[in-house]
Structures are given as structure tokens and as C-alpha cells.
Amino acid sequence: xxxxxxxxxxxxxxxxxxxxxxxxxxxxxxxxxxxxxxxxxxxxxxxxxxxxxxxxxxxxxxxxxxxxxxxxxxxxxxxxxxxxxxxxxxxxxxxxxxxxxxxxxxxxxxxxxxxxxxxxxxxxxxxxxxxxxxxxxxxxxxxxxxxxxxxxxxxxxxxxxxxx
Numbered sequence: 001x002x003x004x005x006x007x008x009x010x011x012x013x014x015x016x017x018x019x020x021x022x023x024x025x026x027x028x029x030x031x032x033x034x035x036x037x038x039x040x041x042x043x044x045x046x047x048x049x050x051x052x053x054x055x056x057x058x059x060x061x062x063x064x065x066x067x068x069x070x071x072x073x074x075x076x077x078x079x080x081x082x083x084x085x086x087x088x089x090x091x092x093x094x095x096x097x098x099x100x101x102x103x104x105x106x107x108x109x110x111x112x113x114x115x116x117x118x119x120x121x122x123x124x125x126x127x128x129x130x131x132x133x134x135x136x137x138x139x140x141x142x143x144x145x146x147x148x149x150x151x152x153x154x155x156x157x158x159x160x161x162x163x164x
Contacts, residue, residue, distance in 0.1 A: 027056045029078050031067065043069040053081055053103075058134075060103055060110070062087045079105050087112060089132075094139070095119045096130055108134045116141060122155035 034049030044066060047053070051065040063085030070077045083089075083101040089110055090096075099114035112130040118139060127141040127150040143150050 029053055029055045031065065033065065043071050045069075051083075058089075058091045060087065060089045060101065062101070077105075081105075091134070093120055093137075094132070096132065096139075098130065110134065122157075124151075124153045126151040 031045070031047050031051070031053045033047035033051035035047075037046040037048070038044075039046075047065040047067065049063065050061075051063065052059060052061040053065055053067070060081060060083055062083035064083070066082040066084070067078055068080040068082070070079050081103040083103065085099065087098050087101045088095065089101060089103070089112065096110070096112050096116065096118045098112035098116040101110055101112040103110045110130075110132045112132075114128060116127050116130040118125040118130055118132075118141060125139075125141045128143045128148065130139060130141045132139045141150050
């Protein structure tokens, strides 16, 4: 019975998040997982097992997503998603992977840590820490270990010479 009540609360919250975002022309966030839990006092939702959050063309998946709502306002706005284990973030142009991430909806950025890979087209960057500014499209990848270097591979596109 507690499991059903928790799921009803989550559905209720997601429904009102969708309604409030439609009223403000904001793209809703859809979340699915094997199991969900809700902490009403902390305004935190837990999506556990095959968790996926989607907003427009942006998706973040992981073993577990911790979704934080704005405590200050009563608008059910998501301000932060923490992703734990096997993180995959995608948008129109890029795919980023790592072990843990923080997707900040206020700053519109994502920070991915631990064994990070960023792919754009056929180009690949690898390191330990990735900061993606989703406003500017600028991504920075670093290594926090002294012995490891950041690695990049650029694959040039073939030029078609038959146009001459």
C-alpha cells in the first residue's frame, strides 16, 4: 500500500510539473525508472533502476537519478538532477558519459565526473571531469589526476573531389 501511495504522489507531482511548465511555455521533464520514491519534506524524488529524464532533445540516464525541486517557491520546478552510476547525457549534437553527474537547471550546465567521454560527430574527448555549458555550447574537459592527461581525437571528414 505504501508503494502505491508513493507512486501516486510521484504521478501527482509530475502532472503538476507538466501543467505549470506548459503554462509558462517551459518544456516539461519526463522521468521513468524501475522504481520511484518521493520525499515530501525535502521535495526530492528518487528514480532508481534504469532511470531516464527527458526534456526536449536533452536526456540523462543513470542507475539512479535524484531530482531536486525548488524549496523556495511552490511551483514544483526542478532545479537539479544528480545522476549516479553509468551516466549518459545526450543532446542534439553530443553524447557524454561518466560515472556521476550534476545537471543544474538554474545554471543550465552539466558536470560529469569519473572516466568521462564526450563524443561530438566523430570527435572524441576523454578525461576525468567534464563541464558542459548548455547556454554557450562550450565544453571543458580536465583530468584531476597528475599522471593522466586529457585525450582528444579528431577525425577529419573526407572531401569529395568529384565536384571539379
